[in-house]
Amino acid sequence: MFEFSSIEQYHSQLQEGRCTCLQVVEHYLQKIKENAHLNAFIKVYADEAREKASLLDKQRDSNIKTGKLAGVIISIKDVIAYKDHPLTSSSKILEGFESLYSATAVDRLLAEDAILIGSTNCDEFGMGSANEHSVYGPVKNYLDITRTPGGSSGGSAVSVQAGLSMVSLGSDTGGSVRQPADHCGIIGLKPGYGRISRYGLIAYASSFDQIGIFSKTIKDAALILEIIAGPDDYDSTVSTQQVPAYTNELNRTSNEKYKIAYLPQALDHPSLDIEIGNSIKDLLLHLEKDNHQVKAVNFDLLDFAVPTYYVLTTAEASSNLSRYDGIKYGISNHENVELTDFYKSNRSAGFGSEVKRRIMLGTFVLSTGYYDAYFTKAQQIRNLFRDQLNLVFNDFDFIIIPTVPKTASLSGNSNLDPISVYLADIYTVIANLTGIPAISLPLFTHTNTLPFGVQIMANRLNELPLLRFSNQLLIKYNADF
Numbered sequence: 494m495f496e497f498s499s500i501e502q503y504h505s506q507l508q509e510g511r512c513t514c515l516q517v518v519e520h521y522l523q524k525i526k527e528n529a530h531l532n533a534f535i536k537v538y539a540d541e542a543r544e545k546a547s548l549l550d551k552q553r554d555s556n557i558k559t560g561k562l563a564g565v566i567i568s569i570k571d572v573i574a575y576k577d578h579p580l581t582s583s584s585k586i587l588e589g590f591e592s593l594y595s596a597t598a599v600d601r602l603l604a605e606d607a608i609l610i611g612s613t614n615c616d617e618f619g620m621g622s623a624n625e626h627s628v629y630g631p632v633k634n635y636l637d638i639t640r641t642p643g644g645s646s647g648g649s650a651v652s653v654q655a656g657l658s659m660v661s662l663g664s665d666t667g668g669s670v671r672q673p674a675d676h677c678g679i680i681g682l683k684p685g686y687g688r689i690s691r692y693g694l695i696a697y698a699s700s701f702d703q704i705g706i707f708s709k710t711i712k713d714a715a716l717i718l719e720i721i722a723g724p725d726d727y728d729s730t731v732s733t734q735q736v737p738a739y740t741n742e743l744n745r746t747s748n749e750k751y752k753i754a755y756l757p758q759a760l761d762h763p764s765l766d767i768e769i770g771n772s773i774k775d776l777l778l779h780l781e782k783d784n785h786q787v788k789a790v791n792f793d794l795l796d797f798a799v800p801t802y803y804v805l806t807t808a809e810a811s812s813n814l815s816r817y818d819g820i821k822y823g824i825s826n827h828e829n830v831e832l833t834d835f836y837k838s839n840r841s842a843g844f845g846s847e848v849k850r851r852i853m854l855g856t857f858v859l860s861t862g863y864y865d866a867y868f869t870k871a872q873q874i875r876n877l878f879r880d881q882l883n884l885v886f887n888d889f890d891f892i893i894i895p896t897v898p899k900t901a902s903l904s905g906n907s908n909l910d911p912i913s914v915y916l917a918d919i920y921t922v923i924a925n926l927t928g929i930p931a932i933s934l935p936l937f938t939h940t941n942t943l944p945f946g947v948q949i950m951a952n953r954l955n956e957l958p959l960l961r962f963s964n965q966l967l968i969k970y971n972a973d974f
Contacts, residue, residue: 495520497659499710500565507553507564514546514553514564514608521566521610525657531633533651535571536579537611542566545608560605561720567602568658570649571612572619573704574693575599582695583627584617586843587823596693597728598662598704598721605720610658613648617845618814619666619697621645622914623902624673626847631904634676636943640901643673646705650677653707660717661707666697667802668897668921670705671933671948676901678935678944680963682706682714685953686928687732689718690725696813698806701925711964714932715739718956737957743964751962753780754790754889759920762795764898772937773895773947779970790885790892795923797874799915802922803851804858804871810848811855819843850911879927886952891962893949895920896933900943920948930956932963936970 574592581587616626624632624647632647634640635655646663650673665683674681708714781787819825819839826838858867924931933946951959
C-alpha cells in the first residue's frame, strides 16, 4: 500500500518501479472519497489527474525527462486561479464562476509536472479563523471532527493533514496558513511579502496577502517555494531578487548557532494557554543549552497588532470586494429594479455575514470624518511595527513566539463572539503587518491530545535561513516534546 512521507521518498519509489503516478493518483482519489465528511475539497479534478498521471508514466517509460514535481499531488485553495476550473473563494457571489486564467504560482507548478488534484474549501474570501464561514459548509479537523481545523485555509491544511494531497497552496493575510497548520499538526510557511507573485490570487487585503505552503517536511516546503517564487511581469509588488536554491542550501551549515529573540509580552500574555506558553519557554531553554544566543526583547506594540490589522485589512477589503456586483458573473437578481437596488440585492444575497461585517467596518474607517482617526492612524502604527522589528533584526536572526493562543476550538464557537476570534490572531498578524516571512512548526502536543506549534519569524526575504533553522529544530527537538 502506498504511503507518503516526502516528495524525495515518493520520487525514489517511482524510479525504483514500486509505484506509478496513476496508482498514486488513484490512492489519493480514494482517500479523498473516504474522507468526504471532512469537507476539505470543493472540487476534485479526478479525470484530468488520471490523464496527467498516465502521460507522466508514459514519459518515464520512454525515458523522457520530467519536471521537479513530476507526479506530486497538490491541492490549491479556492482563492487561487486555475484556468477553466471553479474559482469561487467559497462565496455564493461567485457561484458557478470558472477562472479565465491561471495564477503564476499554478503555472509554475504545472510547468514542473505537478498534478493538481482539486481545489480546497476555505473561509469566504479568506475571512475567518475556523473555516466555518464558507458557502460549502465547515471543514472538519481530521484529528477530531468536533474541532475546527483553523482558517481561512482550513481545507488546504486538512488535505495535507489527512493525506489527501502531498502538499497544498493556501493564502495568508493574517495567519491563514500558519494558524490552520498549527491546529492540524503540520508545517505552514508564509513567505515574505513579494517573494511569491500574487497574480491570480483573489484579493482580500492586497498589501497583506501572500500565497503560502502546507507540507509535512521542510524540504518539501523549500522545493515548492523554490519553484513558485520569483519575479513576475504580472505583479509589480513581487521581489526581483534572485530566488535561492532552497533545497540545495537547506542542510548547509546545519549546526550554525543563531541569535534568537523572544517577546515576553507574547509569552506572558493573558490570552495565551499556560501549557503552550510553558512549552515554548522550555524550547527556548533547550536552544540556550545548545549554545544559541537567546534573549528577551521588549515589544510594547503587541496589543496594537490586532486593531491595526483589522482597520487596514477591512479597509482594503471594502475596496477590493466592491468589484463583485453580480453583473458579469456569479449570483444575480434579474428583477426589474433600479441599479442601486440591484447591487444591494446581489451583494446582500451573495456575501456571507462575516464578509459583510468586514466590508462595513472597512467602509466606516475609510469614510469622511473617520479616515484620519482610524485608517491614517493604523498606517502610522504599521510603520512603527516595521521600525521596531527592523531594530530587533539588526541584532537577531529570528524571533520565536507562539502561533496561536489556544489549540483548535470546538466547531461553532467562531460564530459566538467575533471579537474573541479576531483577538486570537494576535501572534500571526505581526508578520503580515510588516511583510516578513514566518513559519509554524508542529513541535508540541497538548495534554488535551491536540497539536500546537511554535512560530518563527525572520527578516524580509530571509526565507533560506528561516527554512534552515526550522529544519534544524524539527530534526533535533521533535522527539523531545
